[in-house]
Amino acid sequence: MSSPGFFARVKLVNSAHSVVKDTDALRIGILGAANIAPPALIGPAKHLRSIIVVSVAARDPVKAKAYAEKNDIPNTHASYDALIADPEIDCIYNPLPNGLHYEWTRKALEAGKHVLLEKPATSNEAQAKELISLAQSKNLVLLEAFHYRFHPASLKFRELVQTHVASGHPIQKIQSVMAFPMIFGKDDIRFNLKLAGGITMDAGCYTINSIRYFSGLEVESVEAAKPKIVSENVDGRMEATLRLKGGAEAKLIASLTNPWLSVQTYREILPKITVETDDKIFTFGVFLLPGVYHYITVKDKATGKTENLPKQYGGGFSTYYYQLEAFVKAVKSGNNKDVVNAIPGWVPGEDTVANMKVIDAVYKQAGMSLRE
Numbered sequence: 001m002s003s004p005g006f007f008a009r010v011k012l013v014n015s016a017h018s019v020v021k022d023t024d025a026l027r028i029g030i031l032g033a034a035n036i037a038p039p040a041l042i043g044p045a046k047h048l049r050s051i052i053v054v055s056v057a058a059r060d061p062v063k064a065k066a067y068a069e070k071n072d073i074p075n076t077h078a079s080y081d082a083l084i085a086d087p088e089i090d091c092i093y094n095p096l097p098n099g100l101h102y103e104w105t106r107k108a109l110e111a112g113k114h115v116l117l118e119k120p121a122t123s124n125e126a127q128a129k130e131l132i133s134l135a136q137s138k139n140l141v142l143l144e145a146f147h148y149r150f151h152p153a154s155l156k157f158r159e160l161v162q163t164h165v166a167s168g169h170p171i172q173k174i175q176s177v178m179a180f181p182m183i184f185g186k187d188d189i190r191f192n193l194k195l196a197g198g199i200t201m202d203a204g205c206y207t208i209n210s211i212r213y214f215s216g217l218e219v220e221s222v223e224a225a226k227p228k229i230v231s232e233n234v235d236g237r238m239e240a241t242l243r244l245k246g247g248a249e250a251k252l253i254a255s256l257t258n259p260w261l262s263v264q265t266y267r268e269i270l271p272k273i274t275v276e277t278d279d280k281i282f283t284f285g286v287f288l289l290p291g292v293y294h295y296i297t298v299k300d301k302a303t304g305k306t307e308n309l310p311k312q313y314g315g316g317f318s319t320y321y322y323q324l325e326a327f328v329k330a331v332k333s334g335n336n337k338d339v340v341n342a343i344p345g346w347v348p349g350e351d352t353v354a355n356m357k358v359i360d361a362v363y364k365q366a367g368m369s370l371r372e
């Protein structure tokens with residue numbers, strides 16, 4: 001497949017030309033008229049024959065209708081409960097605020113629906129455990145939307161690191177950064193404690209997930225956690241040091257409060273993961289949205305030379321497209337474990353629980369209370 005150029009990629013990842021749908025296409029409904037749904041679900045679904053976005057429910061039915069019209073969604077439901085209860089719907093997309101993930105995902109699973117659930121999965125580890133075991137007991141797919149993992153560039157970077165590790169070079173250090181200035185207002189759900197806000201939940205969940213995913217190592221302990229508190233028990237920036245099993249040190253920086261026009265913003269604006277072994281430093285820049293742009297470099301510590309690897313744009317689709325394709329495959333397989341576990345980038349239930357466990361541990365280490 002040839003790779004499109006930068007502007008073609010930006011256009012493609014945002015484009016929404018519709019393909020003809022399969023007669024047995026999955027039918028998915030959206031909980032809430034959320035901002036993330038158009039790029040994360042509605043657009044990508046238009047490219048896929050095997051899934052149709054059939055409805056959206058909002059707390060205000062007028063808002064749901066306007067959203068449906070704007071996004072070419074054929075139907076609306078008068079409430080979240082009504083959407084979940086609809087027997088014509090196979091799957092639910094849950095992009096509600098973090099603090100509502102558990103309640104509405106549980107309801108959807110209880111109603112027999114497969115769920116694509118926005119990150120972070122729940123407010124804390126205990127809730128994640130409950131949801132995962134409920135999904136397993138009902139043989140339903142529950143996927144936490146760590147979309148970046150499914151993109152060809154992420155798969156390539158992981159393979160690169162893992163191959164080097166397997167050749168006798170264990171990871172010594174790893175760092176993941178996702179730090180932006182104040183792009184959301186103070187009233188945003190991300191800073192609302194009642195809705196399980198906080199930066200460790202928001203950008204932090206990606207940094208933790210990427211450390212675990214690319215290293216293939218679990219977190220042994222959280223050794224330090226330094227928050228910048230923006231309101232009671234809400235972190236606007238978090239820096240933490242983790243110890244991974246086997247001894248490697250991991251650092252995360254997550255922020256949504258970097259000062260505009262500062263050196264800090266300049267240094268941290270691009271999400272970046274760096275993995276260091278005894279002899280090499282692997283870097284994956286813009287690992288979160290590699291469909292738009294990314295770079296992968298390998299620096300040889302002895303010679304100081306840096307190799308720039310070919311970019312992996314594939315067909316130029318977004319991370320969300322690849323994620324949705326994986327979700328559909330899992331559901332279509334009947335949640336067959338052999339199929340699901342072989343999907344590159346898949347986020348197994350235990351992975352979701354492990355990620356929430358680290359978020360809890362960061363909050364504990366920072367002297368903050370867990371989200372509820």
Ligand SMILES: NC(=O)C1=CN([C@@H]2O[C@H](COP(=O)(O)OP(=O)(O)OC[C@H]3O[C@@H](n4cnc5c(N)ncnc54)[C@H](OP(=O)(O)O)[C@@H]3O)[C@@H](O)[C@H]2O)C=CC1
Nearest residue numbers: 032033034035036058059095096097098118119120145189
């Ligand atoms: N995967 C990704 O790249 C991204 C993921 N996210 C995740 O998606 C989720 C939603 O984020 P985002 O789309 O930016 O958020 P929005 O604020 O745009 O949407 C959240 C939706 O939740 C509904 N809602 C229900 N109860 C409340 C309440 N008490 N207060 C506020 N909203 C409520 C609203 O729906 P209604 O229409 O019913 O009023 C609203 O549309 C978060 O969990 C976030 O972490 C966010 C951005 C990127």
Ligand SMILES: O=C1OC[C@@H](O)[C@H](O)[C@H]1O
Nearest residue numbers: 119184190202203256288
């Ligand atoms: O991808 C993202 O970028 C910005 C964040 O605040 C958001 O919630 C996250 O999912």
